[in-house]
Amino acid sequence: MRIAVEDLTVTLAGRTVVAGVHLVAEEGEIAGLVGPNGSGKSSLLRTVYRHLRPSAGRVLLAGRELAGLTPAQSARHIAALPQERGGDFELTVREVVAMGRTPYKRAFAADDAEDRRVVAEALARVGMAEASARRFAQLSGGERQRVLLARALAQQPDVLVLDEPTNHLDVRHQVELLALLREQRRTTLIALHDLNAAASVCDRLHVLHRGTLVASGKPRDVLTPDLLAEVFGVRAAVVEHPLTGDPLIAFDHRTPGPGTAAAVPGPEVEQEPQQVS
Template identity: 80%
Template sequence: MRIDIEDLRVAYAGRTVVSGAHLVAAEGEITGLVGPNGSGKSTLLRTVYRHLKPTAGRVLLDGTDLRTLSPTRSARHVAALPQERGGDFELTVREVVAMGRTPYKRAFAGEDAADRDIVAQALSDVGMAQAADRRFTALSGGERQRVLLARAFAQNPDVLVLDEPTNHLDIRHQVELLTLLRERRRTTLVSLHDLNAAASVCDRLHVLHAGEVVASGPPRDVLTPALMAEVFGVRAAVVDHPLTGDPLIAFDHRASEDSATRVLDTYGN
């Protein structure tokens, strides 16, 4: 299934946070949202998994407005890993992951063998099978992150919506998580702060700046020195990764304040 976002506008506390966003998450592709802090990435994702209601525009799932679906039907199609993780579950790791099966259960129905197999596989996929009987509250931040991702996998959705899924993960688990997403080939809409990770894992990027989508396309077309300067305010060069051939962004961490302006003067808008 694909996600189409049409002229999306979101406002709260009297302030417009997303203004007129148009973007696509194509079926089976990983679509990345990148942009500075406060650019509207998380707000946009919250409208996709129905935590926020847009003031205008639509989020379409294969042409159907997600708002017309019941919460249960919507949850069977779209699973989310929000940035607000929560850490007060007085449950075991396995019980937290089993919550992902809720959209498929009747009221008060217990789990069956198929549910147990799905939960076990989800835990194995994120490398947390050995922690199934541990208390969720006893886990580190990175371990909790992987358990909550397993819960989203157990939901068996058509679309994954992930808000900064690599937060709190060490480099090994970041690489494993991003590799897992590519192997699954599930329609995925993901926000990432790490632009090099986004360039490596995403088929398409949408760049948000001040609540607007200012660039869209394959990472190599989008992540240019001029965009780095204009949107992120940094001086950077884009080269080929020596191991993968993906775009690799080299930032100038010693740049002076006017370096980004000089990049724009050199490369243009």
């Protein structure tokens, strides 16, 4: 399904964190959001999975305004892997992933054969099938990340919304996750800090800076030395990856960059949003 953000503005505690953003993820496209910390990536994604209500603008799913759908209808179409992971569930891995089947079930209904099949398949896709009986609270950060991705896949959504999904993953599992996303060819909105990962996995990139959209296009067209200097405040050369042919950003770690980017140290943290049902 095609998802479109139109003239989106988000205001938190009187401060505009997203200002008049337009962007589109076409059906089957992986659209990446990149930008310095505090640029509004997470706030924009939260409006798409309806954890945050925009102050202006709208989100359209296949041409239909998302705000007009019920929460259950939204959940059948859109699954999210947010940065905020919640508490330590006192559930097994399988039970956590089975929560992804909730939009298709009546209250308190038991899992049926189809639910069990979908959950098993989702766990296998993320390499966690053998851990299905373990307690979620006992897992490492990377293992939890993969289980929560399996829960999103178990929703069988048309659209995936992923906020820094490679956090906590080692190199092997980062590569496997990005390969899985490409294999899925499901409409995906993904925020990534790793620009080389974004250049590898995304069909189109949208660059946010201080809450505004400053560039959109194919990674090769967007990730230029000038943009990296202006938005991220770094010196870099963009070359061709010797194995994949994707753009590869080589950062200059010896010479300070221009220092023009208004990046905030540490994780992208925004004030607690207003939740919506």
